[in-house]
Amino acid sequence: DVKVTQSSRYLVKRTGEKVFLECVQDMDHENMFWYRQDPGLGLRLIYFSYDVKMKEKGDIPEGYSVSREKKERFSLILESASTNQTSMYLCASSTIGLASLNEQFFGPGTRLTVL
């Protein structure tokens, strides 16, 4: 059974804290993505990575960074958390190439609250 796991389902942090959200996939996928989901806004792409140590900005990268040291793991980092980063964070992975555009596999999400 293919799986994308995220380190926490719920997380509460204080303003200014450094926050790490971890995502691990066991499908040997090249592509990994971080999305943010907010009511009325749908899902928006924060960052993506198509290979180890490679990262690219998505639509809303401000205030975030990422790390991909191993193929199976993609971390989202909030250097100094702010209240406007309170949101649901979803990680996804997929293989590369047109033939693989069947689906992205999503993790269960991390609901982050910044106080």
Next chain:
Amino acid sequence: AQKVTQAQTEISVVEKEDVTLDCVYETRDTTYYLFWYKQPPSGELVFLIRRNSFDEQNEISGRYSWNFQKSTSSFNFTITASQVVDSAVYFCALIPLNSNSGYALNFGKGTSLLVTP
């Protein structure tokens, strides 16, 4: 630029009713892929269907059917004889062939469907 519009924010139906979720998209690419995902209350997005821009055949899978019309840039989703378990948020999404975002999904804002007994 790509854009996916799901004009219906919330829909409420009574069990066994048919319901159609609308999706309209914009893209300059001639080749693209359209998707529907379901997000039940548990939160995890579940893939439902993919369509490429060259395949306008409608598809039926059990109680689910999809109507893809390039002429109107629409990819609508119909649930026949809805059930309470269909209650979820449904997202339509687009990936253009010439994606510069690693084939990330461009999502609509979602339609929240509530099916009551």
